[in-house]
Amino acid sequence: MFLRILLFSVTIFLVIRVLLHHFRRSVISSLPGPTNTSYLAGHFKELLRSEEITDAPLDWSANYGTAFKLHGEMGMKMLCISDPKAIQYVLNTSGYNFPKPLNDRILLTIILGSGILSVEGAHHARQRKILNPAFSSSTLKEFLPIFRQKSTKLVNKLKEEVDRTTAGSNVVDLVPWLSRITLDIIGAASADYDFEALDGVENNKLAQAYNNLLNCMKIAAEVAQEVVDKQTQLYLQGKEGSKDLMSLLAKKTRKHLVTNTSIVHANLSEDPKTKLPMSEVLAQFTYELHLPISAGSNTKFRTFFLAGRETTGSAVVWTLYELSKHFEWQRKVREEIAKTRSQASERGDSELTVADLDSMSQLRAVMKETLRLYPINSFLTRQAGKDDCIPLSYPVPNANGKMLSEIPINRGERVLVSFIAYNRIIWSLKSVWGEDADEWRPERFLEGNGNTTQSQVNLGLVANLATFSSGVRGCIGWRFALLEMQAILIELLENFEFSPPPGNVEIIRGSTGTMAPMVKGSTSGRTQLPITLTSL
Numbered sequence: 323m324f325l326r327i328l329l330f331s332v333t334i335f336l337v338i339r340v341l342l343h344h345f346r347r348s349v350i351s352s353l354p355g356p357t358n359t360s361y362l363a364g365h366f367k368e369l370l371r372s373e374e375i376t377d378a379p380l381d382w383s384a385n386y387g388t389a390f391k392l393h394g395e396m397g398m399k400m401l402c403i404s405d406p407k408a409i410q411y412v413l414n415t416s417g418y419n420f421p422k423p424l425n426d427r428i429l430l431t432i433i434l435g436s437g438i439l440s441v442e443g444a445h446h447a448r449q450r451k452i453l454n455p456a457f458s459s460s461t462l463k464e465f466l467p468i469f470r471q472k473s474t475k476l477v478n479k480l481k482e483e484v485d486r487t488t489a490g491s492n493v494v495d496l497v498p499w500l501s502r503i504t505l506d507i508i509g510a511a512s513a514d515y516d517f518e519a520l521d522g523v524e525n526n527k528l529a530q531a532y533n534n535l536l537n538c539m540k541i542a543a544e545v546a547q548e549v550v551d552k553q554t555q556l557y558l559q560g561k562e563g564s565k566d567l568m569s570l571l572a573k574k575t576r577k578h579l580v581t582n583t584s585i586v587h588a589n590l591s592e593d594p595k596t597k598l599p600m601s602e603v604l605a606q607f608t609y610e611l612h613l614p615i616s617a618g619s620n621t622k623f624r625t626f627f628l629a630g631r632e633t634t635g636s637a638v639v640w641t642l643y644e645l646s647k648h649f650e651w652q653r654k655v656r657e658e659i660a661k662t663r664s665q666a667s668e669r670g671d672s673e674l675t676v677a678d679l680d681s682m683s684q685l686r687a688v689m690k691e692t693l694r695l696y697p698i699n700s701f702l703t704r705q706a707g708k709d710d711c712i713p714l715s716y717p718v719p720n721a722n723g724k725m726l727s728e729i730p731i732n733r734g735e736r737v738l739v740s741f742i743a744y745n746r747i748i749w750s751l752k753s754v755w756g757e758d759a760d761e762w763r764p765e766r767f768l769e770g771n772g773n774t775t776q777s778q779v780n781l782g783l784v785a786n787l788a789t790f791s792s793g794v795r796g797c798i799g800w801r802f803a804l805l806e807m808q809a810i811l812i813e814l815l816e817n818f819e820f821s822p823p824p825g826n827v828e829i830i831r832g833s834t835g836t837m838a839p840m841v842k843g844s845t846s847g848r849t850q851l852p853i854t855l856t857s858l
């Protein structure tokens with residue numbers, strides 16, 4: 323009898339909890355926001371699924387303020403923020419209380435294993451502590467010769483491209499070249515391995531396998547919608563269901579991979595190991611391709627490969643795109659490089675040091691301004707791990723016109739942090755970054771003492787930019803990325819002049835997981851940046 327009463331009470335308690343959870347008052351629901359045009363995809367239709375990354379979040383911010391309501395999948399409400407204090411709270415102050423949403427974590431675990439990008443809380447803090455020394459200033463010094471050596475190789479390869487014509491200049495698509503050099507650099511810096519991608523990716527089976535890994539990521543993202551549907555079902559039934567989701571995603575991803583990816587197919591087809599979870603299958607196929615690092619560090623290597631390659635490659639490509647349109651800045655930067663080189667040789671140094679690179683304010687301003695206008699990840703999502711209250715720098719009105727200076731958030735509700743909007747915010751007709759926030763104007767980082775925003779809040783890892791994210795999960799590779807970008811840009815700018823290609827080629831910010839250039843109207847659907855290179 324006692325057991326029955328206990329069971330009954332526990333059931334009632336659980337039912338009430340589930341009901342309370344579902345019918346709790348949500349302040350986010352009361353906020354204004356743009357109309358939802360797709361019940362299934364919500365505003366991810368605009369944010370992710372169109373070919374081009376648009377300024378929609380910025381336009382929405384101008385209409386509704388720097389914190390407003392968006393819709394996620396299946397009508398789910400999300401809080402979209404570009405407010406400095408709100409972002410600082412979610413990513414820095416209360417960082418571990420805002421973990422990545424479950425389905426993002428599952429995808430990352432399947433592709434990368436249980437690594438820094440997918441784990442949360444104390445596990446994450448531990449991984450971060452272990453990895454931090456690898457990204458310290460003193461370790462980074464050791465990478466500079468790698469950056470330089472690969473950049474020289476890139477210059478030689480590009481000279482071959484230019485020499486294909488007798489005019490001393492040629493139109494070259496820079497995207498594949500930057501993708502190759504960043505792969506070679508990540509291989510050399512993190513595993514002392516030469517992918518030889520600059521020598522032609524087709525020559526290296528392992529480089530191919532890693533490119534396939536990127537495809538895995540894209541394919542896995544494609545099936546994510548089905549998983550989200552399933553997640554919603556389980557959620558409505560009051561189950562978290564992460565285990566079920568894991569096997570569902572693994573099954574579906576494997577099915578897509580088997581039909582889509584030849585190397586994986588070759589490894590899976592006659593093999594009983596098909597029953598392994600996806601992460602092990604991937605580990606297996608990289609192992610079979612003789613990856614020269616221990617199984618334990620595969621996760622780390624895959625993480626760096628995915629987090630550090632296309633991101634840095636795209637950042638260099640966007641910088642060259644802007645420089646190709648701004649000759650005066652190419653000139654200024656070349657003069658600065660020449661001056662810094664002559665100072666180094668007066669000191670008796672044959673090569674530039676990290677301190678020399680740090681001192682190059684013009685080039686650094688060019689890089690920062692490009693990272694501001696082209697945040698390679700245009701947004702990220704988080705989910706409140708507990709009930710919380712997000713403070714705002716700029717109060718926003720709710721649907722009844724009441725001004726809110728903080729937004730209470732329920733456990734489980736999602737937050738979308740818009741980097742594209744934050745990096746250019748304008749609020750109450752006051753421009754936080756300056757009236758010309760939409761323009762590429764590196765001077766803004768040189769004026770005053772490089773104080774770039776009128777916001778009172780410091781966030782981000784470089785110059786108040788959100789591009790490398792911020793706080794406990796901010797990009798661990800930001801210094802590595804800046805140094806790598808700078809080393810490549812120096813070699814390229816010393817050897818070539820960059821100008822737009824002939825004709826009316828319009829470049830758009832392609833939505834390919836990261837923000838990468840695409841030619842408007844091109845049917846190829848691939849990322850590309852044709853630029854005229856002239857040998858100097």
Ligand code: HEM
Nearest residue numbers: 438629630633634637698699789790791795797798799803
């Ligand atoms: C311009 C280049 C880069 C950009 C714009 C960039 C951007 C970012 C962003 C926005 C995040 C946060 C992701 C999230 O929380 O969901 C991140 C995290 C991360 N990045 Fe980068 N990144 C760049 C280069 C690199 C490089 C070169 C490496 C490594 C060699 C790297 C390694 C990582 C790692 C390991 C994380 C996860 C950190 C954590 O969760 O604690 N990134 N990056």
